[in-house]
Structures are given as structure tokens and as C-alpha cells.
Amino acid sequence: MKLSTKGRYGLRAAIDLAQYSEREAVSISSIALRQNISEGYLEQLVAKLKKAGLVMSTRGAQGGYRLARPAAEISVGDVLRALEGNLDAVVCSAQTGEGCQGADLCVTKYVWQKINESITKTVDEIMLSQLVEESRKAQKKSADQQPDYGAQKCLG
Amino acid sequence: MKLSTKGRYGLRAAIDLAQYSEREAVSISSIALRQNISEGYLEQLVAKLKKAGLVMSTRGAQGGYRLARPAAEISVGDVLRALEGNLDAVVCSAQTGEGCQGADLCVTKYVWQKINESITKTVDEIMLSQLVEESRKAQKKSADQQPDYGAQKCLG
DNA sequence: ACGAAATCCAAGTAAAATGCTAGGAAATGA
DNA sequence: TCATTTCCTAGCATTTTACTTGGATTTCGT
Numbered sequence: 001m002k003l004s005t006k007g008r009y010g011l012r013a014a015i016d017l018a019q020y021s022e023r024e025a026v027s028i029s030s031i032a033l034r035q036n037i038s039e040g041y042l043e044q045l046v047a048k049l050k051k052a053g054l055v056m057s058t059r060g061a062q063g064g065y066r067l068a069r070p071a072a073e074i075s076v077g078d079v080l081r082a083l084e085g086n087l088d089a090v091v092c093s094a095q096t097g098e099g100c101q102g103a104d105l106c107v108t109k110y111v112w113q114k115i116n117e118s119i120t121k122t123v124d125e126i127m128l129s130q131l132v133e134e135s136r137k138a139q140k141k142s143a144d145q146q147p148d149y150g151a152q153k154c155l156g
Numbered sequence: 157m158k159l160s161t162k163g164r165y166g167l168r169a170a171i172d173l174a175q176y177s178e179r180e181a182v183s184i185s186s187i188a189l190r191q192n193i194s195e196g197y198l199e200q201l202v203a204k205l206k207k208a209g210l211v212m213s214t215r216g217a218q219g220g221y222r223l224a225r226p227a228a229e230i231s232v233g234d235v236l237r238a239l240e241g242n243l244d245a246v247v248c249s250a251q252t253g254e255g256c257q258g259a260d261l262c263v264t265k266y267v268w269q270k271i272n273e274s275i276t277k278t279v280d281e282i283m284l285s286q287l288v289e290e291s292r293k294a295q296k297k298s299a300d301q302q303p304d305y306g307a308q309k310c311l312g
Numbered sequence: 313a314c315g316a317a318a319t320c321c322a323a324g325t326a327a328a329a330t331g332c333t334a335g336g337a338a339a340t341g342a
Numbered sequence: 343t344c345a346t347t348t349c350c351t352a353g354c355a356t357t358t359t360a361c362t363t364g365g366a367t368t369t370c371g372t
């Protein structure tokens with residue numbers, strides 16, 4: 001019941017892109033540096049975002065990635081689904097159509113549906129633009145106070 | 157981001173107990189039979205429920221398990237947490253207290269909190285008694301119609 | 313035209329988690 | 343006493359995770 005690093009790193013990468021790719025393409029290496037994620041691994045994550053149509057790429061020198069849509073039109077749900085696949089905590093066979101014809105008798109199905117719905121609703125409501133905004137605020141606030149050199153990078 | 161069989165089987169076992177353990181102790185083997193789960197594995201799951209104080213046991217012949225509280229006072233969240241541990245999809249190091257002092261700068265934390273809250277709220281609202289009730293209704297309805305011999309057991 | 317900077321692509325791999333199985337000790341009711 | 347049951351621990355095969363490695367290809371700048 002845990003979100004893997006795919007989802008966690010990938011969302012950070014997406015937010016990073018939302019923040020820095022408006023003017024120019026952003027390279028994997030620069031994201032990796034800022035976010036403190038292995039380049040090779042990050043490459044695979046961003047590839048998933050591209051495959052899902054959330055980012056576009058330019059090859060060659062000075063190339064890199066940019067969001068394919070405005071950050072206000074990409075939800076956290078879009079990103080997490082691109083990275084982790086279906087977000088449903090339980091995929092009941094009744095939902096896939098095959099088997100489980102005693103679906104009427106299956107009580108837990110009700111529970112899984114509720115859980116799935118609540119997760120979906122939550123992640124689809126939060127847009128990347130909101131998170132960028134939050135991040136800007138936080139950075140400003142942090143800069144106003146004295147800098148804390150010992151601060152550890154957050155891997156959330 | 158998937159619930160493991162621990163949670164899925166375990167919840168079915170808990171519902172089974174809620175349904176059948178009111179009058180007498182219910183053995184692992186009878187639950188396993190009804191729910192079509194391996195006995196050995198189920199034993200470990202029910203042990204977790206016991207450790208969490210949700211069920212009580214009687215050893216020896218004619219022994220077995222019973223719910224430790226009325227089904228109306230045990231939530232799906234209680235059961236799933238007993239089985240899967242913390243249900244939080246992401247445990248941010250900021251929440252554990254150690255490291256991550258740049259928590260203000262950590263935007264994703266906001267997202268994980270929202271997700272965790274929505275899951276928690278959902279599972280804590282559903283009580284075992286509700287599910288037993290649903291199950292009774294469904295069984296009655298199913299019995300009224302013609303029986304479908306080919307029906308597969310639902311593993312949800 | 314060359315070379316550095318990039319994306320793109322496919323495999324391999326160590327470590328951890330999952331989903332069990334196996335075997336037996338201890339308790340208890342008939 | 344003996345069948346039935348919980349209790350406890352260890353092992354183990356498979357799958358998933360979280361990377362790493364090595365290269366091919368594209369493109370910009372000089």
C-alpha cells in the first residue's frame with residue numbers, strides 16, 4: 001500500500017519541469033542535480049511521462065524536456081498514473097470483467113471501490129501549477145529567514 | 157500502490173468472523189474453507205488481527221477465534237492497519253521527525269498528506285457490521301434468483 | 313565536419329517484499 | 343488419551359523494485 005519511488009521521484013520531476021521548463025527545455029541531468037535523483041533512473045521515469053503525453057522532448061545538444069500542456073492542466077493524478085499505472089489499490093476481478101460472477105456476493109468490492117474513488121478524487125484535484133505556487137511561497141519564506149545550512153534534501 | 161493479499165484476504169476473514177463468530181468460536185480451517193484461502197497463510201493473517209486486539213482466541217479442540225469487540229465497533233481501517241501496518245501511501249521523513257529539515261521546501265509532502273488523509277477517512281468510516289449487513293442482503297437477493305452453479309468465488 | 317550534449321533504448325542485476333509452505337510444540341475438550 | 347485446535351518459527355520460490363550499464367542516435371555550436 002505504498003507509493004513506490006517511481007511515483008515519488010517522478011512527481012518531483014514533473015513539478016521541477018513545471019517550474020523550469022516554461023522558457024527552455026530542461027535536461028535530465030539538471031533535474032537529477034536539483035532533485036538529487038540518479039540520472040539513469042530519472043530518465044526512465046521521464047520516459048513514462050513522455051509516453052503518457054505529459055511532456056515533450058527535443059533531442060541533441062541544448063535539448064531536453066518540457067511540459068506538453070500548461071501546468072494548470074496537468075493533475076497529480078495524471079502524473080502518478082503515468083508512472084505507476086492504475087492507482088487502484090485493489091483491482092477486483094469483477095471490474096476487469098473476467099471471472100468473479102458471484103460479484104453480488106462480493107462485499108469487499110464495495111470497500112475497494114470506496115478506497116479507489118477517494119484516492120482518485122484526491123489526486124485529480126491537485127494541479128501541478130498549485131504545487132509550483134506552493135513551492136515558490138515556501139522558498140520565499142525560507143529565504144526571508146536565516147538560511148539553515150544543515151538542511152537535508154527532502155526525498156518525499 | 158496496491159493492497160496486498162494480506163489486506164484483501166484478511167478483511168474477508170474479519171468479515172467472516174463478524175458473520176459467524178457471534179455464537180461460537182470459529183476455526184481457521186472453517187474460514188479457509190468458506191473463503192477459499194490457504195490455511196497456513198490465513199493463520200498468519202488472523203494472528204495479526206489477534207496481536208492488534210481485534211480478535212480473541214481459544215486453544216484446543218472446539219476452540220477458534222471470535223471478534224474481541226462488536227462488529228459495529230471495528231472499522232475496515234482497524235483491520236487493514238492490523239494487517240498491512242501503516243496505510244499511509246507515502247511516509248515522508250518529515251512526518252517521522254528525523255531528517256528532512258527542509259520540510260517547508262518539500263511540496264510533495266502536501267500531496268502525500270492529502271492522499272493519506274483520504275484513505276484513512278474512507279477506511280475508518282466503514283464498519284464490519286455494515287459489510288455483514290450488505291453481505292446478508294446480497295445473499296438473500298442471490299438466493300431469490302435462480303442459483304448460478306458456474307459462479308466463481310470472488311477473491312476480492 | 314567534428315565533437316560535445318542530449319535523448320533514446322534495451323538488458324542486466326542485487327536487494328527487498330510477497331505469498332506462501334512445512335514442521336512441530338502446546339493446550340484443551342470429549 | 344487422542345483428535346482438534348491455536349501458536350510459533352523458519353524456509354523458500356517468485357515477483358517487484360530500484361537501480362546501473364552500455365550503447366545508438368540526434369542535434370547544436372564552432
